[in-house]
Amino acid sequence: MSRPFPILALFALASLNLAHAQQPVTVQTEGGAVVGQQSSVRTFLGIPYAAPPVGDLRWKPPQPAAAWNTPRDASKFGGKCPQKVIALFALPGETPGDIQGQEDCLYLNVYAPKGSTSASNLPVMVWIHGGSYITGSSDSYDGTVLAEKNNMLVVTLNYRLGTLGWLSLPALGAEDGGGQSGNYGLMDQQAALKWVKTNIAAFGGDASKVTIAGESAGGMSNCAHLASPQSAGLFRGAIIQSGLCTSPGNSVTLADAQNRNQKYASNLGCKTDDLACLRAAPVDKLLSTKVPGLRPAANLVWSPVYASKLLPLTLREAYGTGQFNRVPVMNGTNHDEGRLFVSVASPDGKPISPVVYWGGTGLTVGAANTVKVLNQYPYRNFGTPALAFATIFTDAVFSCPALRVDAALSKYVPVYAFEFNDPNAVTIVKTPVDLPSLGAHHSSGLAYAFQSKVDGLADFADFTPAQRQLSDAFSAAWVSFIKTGKPASADWKTFDPAQNNVQVFTPDGVEPSVLFSNDHRCPFWLPLDLK
Numbered sequence: 001m002s003r004p005f006p007i008l009a010l011f012a013l014a015s016l017n018l019a020h021a022q023q024p025v026t027v028q029t030e031g032g033a034v035v036g037q038q039s040s041v042r043t044f045l046g047i048p049y050a051a052p053p054v055g056d057l058r059w060k061p062p063q064p065a066a067a068w069n070t071p072r073d074a075s076k077f078g079g080k081c082p083q084k085v086i087a088l089f090a091l092p093g094e095t096p097g098d099i100q101g102q103e104d105c106l107y108l109n110v111y112a113p114k115g116s117t118s119a120s121n122l123p124v125m126v127w128i129h130g131g132s133y134i135t136g137s138s139d140s141y142d143g144t145v146l147a148e149k150n151n152m153l154v155v156t157l158n159y160r161l162g163t164l165g166w167l168s169l170p171a172l173g174a175e176d177g178g179g180q181s182g183n184y185g186l187m188d189q190q191a192a193l194k195w196v197k198t199n200i201a202a203f204g205g206d207a208s209k210v211t212i213a214g215e216s217a218g219g220m221s222n223c224a225h226l227a228s229p230q231s232a233g234l235f236r237g238a239i240i241q242s243g244l245c246t247s248p249g250n251s252v253t254l255a256d257a258q259n260r261n262q263k264y265a266s267n268l269g270c271k272t273d274d275l276a277c278l279r280a281a282p283v284d285k286l287l288s289t290k291v292p293g294l295r296p297a298a299n300l301v302w303s304p305v306y307a308s309k310l311l312p313l314t315l316r317e318a319y320g321t322g323q324f325n326r327v328p329v330m331n332g333t334n335h336d337e338g339r340l341f342v343s344v345a346s347p348d349g350k351p352i353s354p355v356v357y358w359g360g361t362g363l364t365v366g367a368a369n370t371v372k373v374l375n376q377y378p379y380r381n382f383g384t385p386a387l388a389f390a391t392i393f394t395d396a397v398f399s400c401p402a403l404r405v406d407a408a409l410s411k412y413v414p415v416y417a418f419e420f421n422d423p424n425a426v427t428i429v430k431t432p433v434d435l436p437s438l439g440a441h442h443s444s445g446l447a448y449a450f451q452s453k454v455d456g457l458a459d460f461a462d463f464t465p466a467q468r469q470l471s472d473a474f475s476a477a478w479v480s481f482i483k484t485g486k487p488a489s490a491d492w493k494t495f496d497p498a499q500n501n502v503q504v505f506t507p508d509g510v511e512p513s514v515l516f517s518n519d520h521r522c523p524f525w526l527p528l529d530l531k
Contacts, residue, residue: 022075029199032068037075041148042112044203045139046078049195050188052104053160058279059172059184062106062191078107080137081161082283088343088429089135089456099284101137103164108157108192111143116153116204123209123483124153124200126235128189130216130242130443133302134162140455141446149451150479153205155196159188163286166302168257169265171273180309182257186224187310193225193234211237211482215446217300219243220250223405224304225325227318228311232325237485239478240331241449242442245315246401248364248530249299254308264291297345297363298397319408328485329409330478332418332502333402334425336439338393342386342432351434357385361392369528376524386434396530398442399520407497415495416487417502418477419516420445422470424507426458445505448474466507474505 025038029047036044050062057063079102087096094100116122125146129136143154159165165185172181197207212235214222222238223245225231244250262272267289270277291301306314318324345360346352352360357379362370373396379388399419406417424437425444431437438444447458448471463471480488491512492503502516517523 026071027202029202030067031065033071034074035071036110038114041114041144042110042116042203043144044074044110044112046076046107047072047074047110048078048106049108049157049192050106053106053164053184053188054103056279058103058164059167059181059275060176061180061184061187065106077109077137077139078158079105080139081105081158082164082287083131083135083137083161084287086131086135087347088340091456099287103283105158105160106188106191107138108155108195109138109143110200110203111147111154111156112203112205113147113151113153118202118204120204121201121206121209122152122204123211124155124196124205124207125239125478125482126155126157126193126196126210126212128157128159128212128214128218128221130214130218131161132300133166133185133217134300136161136217141450142452142454143450145451146475146479150483152479152482153200153203155192155200157189157192159185159192161185162302163264163289164283166257166304167264168254168261168305169272169278170258170262171275173254173258175275178309182254182305183308183310186221186228186304187230189221189225190228190230190234193231197234208236209483210235211239213239213241213478213482214243215241215443216243217303220245220300220303223315224311226327226329226409227313227315227324230310235325235327237328237481238330239481240329240405241445242333242337242398243331244298244300244397244401245405247298247397248366249296250303251314251316251531252299252303252305253314254305257305260291260293263293264289267292296366297360298393315405316408319405322412324409324412326413328414328416328481330416330418330481330487331402331406331409332420333394333398334440334442334444335419335421335423336390336394336444337398337442338390338395339387339432339435339438340429340442340444341393342390342435343430345389346386346432349433351384351432352386352389354379354385357389360389364393364396365528365530369530372528376521383436384434386432387436390435395520395522396525399516400522400525403500403517403520403522404526406495406500410495410497414486416481416492417495417516419502419504419513420448420474421504421506422448422467426460426462426467428456428458445474447471449478451475470505470507470510473510477503477505477510 168182
């Protein structure tokens with residue numbers, strides 16, 4: 001009498017395992033069939049959206065990927081783009097300074113609900129990763145939970161980084177007769193968005209319901225897509241998380257970049273017009289050669305260039321005059337963005353001294369503003385110079401520039417401003433010795449939005465019940481915007497410059513606030529108009 005139970009239990013267990021087992025699933029794309037894996041979701045990894053940018057295609061606009069005749073395996077990620085391992089985000093087994101990745105890296109991944117078909121017409125989020133335009137890859141972000149839980153598609157992508165993605169030189173501009181150089185990483189992103197427009201219906205997505213989303217350099221990329229005529233029609237909404245869109249030093253013109261980079265080319269041992277020499281340079285040499293010049297602390301060495309074919313206007317000019325792709329925008333920052341960068345300011349792990357604090361402040365705000373800022377942020381009021389510097393960096397580089405973007409865009413499109421503020425945000429990043437905690441630091445909201453592990457940053461499995469509740473609210477706001485163009489919360493109104501209203505997400509709840517501007521001393525910062 002006791003035998004049937006274990007037999008039935010084994011059958012039930014086998015059925016359960018079968019339900020969760022990976023099963024091959026095939027979808028036909030414009031380039032050929034891809035064979036992904038299906039369990040609780042459908043995943044298609046390592047799909048080429050452009051030709052490998054190698055050899056003569058190094059520093060050229062992305063070219064169409066070659067078609068394939070036999071079904072292509074889409075069960076593994078494509079190679080990440082060449083980059084140096086950054087100490088702050090090094091994973092176990094990685095050594096800071098090591099070079100990883102390959103130039104053949106223009107791949108994307110699609111996460112789709114299990115039952116999706118070409119008739120599903122589901123909304124799509126295209127995720128553009130951050131990493132200061134020098135590091136990061138699509139495989140750090142798992143779209144499984146977002147796709148399964150919310151009946152939507154998630155696309156993650158790689159794009160060229162560092163010198164390979166953003167080098168500007170007169171010879172490169174003259175090569176095609178169009179005067180265009182640099183912004184190759186941005187063109188990669190546009191190529192991926194065009195691939196989505198053409199192919200996403202086959203996976204169950206609706207090409208007319210694409211929202212771009214990104215954090216840090218990914219958020220900054222989305223700011224650029226708003227301003228780029230070539231991005232028009234490729235998305236219907238944009239989520240900008242911690243984008244340094246109008247931050248000090250990040251509106252480099254094509255002319256300035258070309259002038260700066262000629263010395264870089266010389267340091268590689270090449271004449272600045274010898275493109276054959278430049279294209280033959282080994283990747284490790286490209287990544288190890290420094291770009292000369294002193295820049296503001298918040299400036300990204302490699303980034304989009306303006307007054308160019310792809311970006312005719314700076315972001316301030318484009319937004320201020322309404323000459324941008326007019327779609328609804330969610331734009332937000334984290335309450336303690338700058339705390340992550342204390343480790344960068346003190347790479348040896350020692351406490352930041354007053355002298356380093358004063359010097360770092362000068363590099364951040366410029367010599368003409370240093371005394372004013374130091375008087376506004378005396379380090380003794382913060383306990384340590386490190387916390388004072390982190391607060392300056394947060395306010396000057398992230399929070400107040402975001403408020404400026406909100407005000408400019410809101411004259412033309414619906415803008416939903418937000419702030420993520422978990423004072424004890426889960427992170428695997430080490431807290432500097434002279435900070436009380438990392439707080440809601442730069443990148444800390446990503447695991448909350450994706451509701452999954454984000455490599456090098458945080459693991460959703462470590463969340464407390466209150467943090468899971470915050471994650472539910474934060475992620476749901478993103479999802480609602482992706483599906484409808486606005487957050488679901490009835491009390492979240494569009495941004496009004498007269499009120500500076502920002503939706504604040506904390507473990508204690510979510511509510512609108514008009515205190516954001518004063519909290520980050522924006523009445524002090526905005527008149528300074530840092531460049």
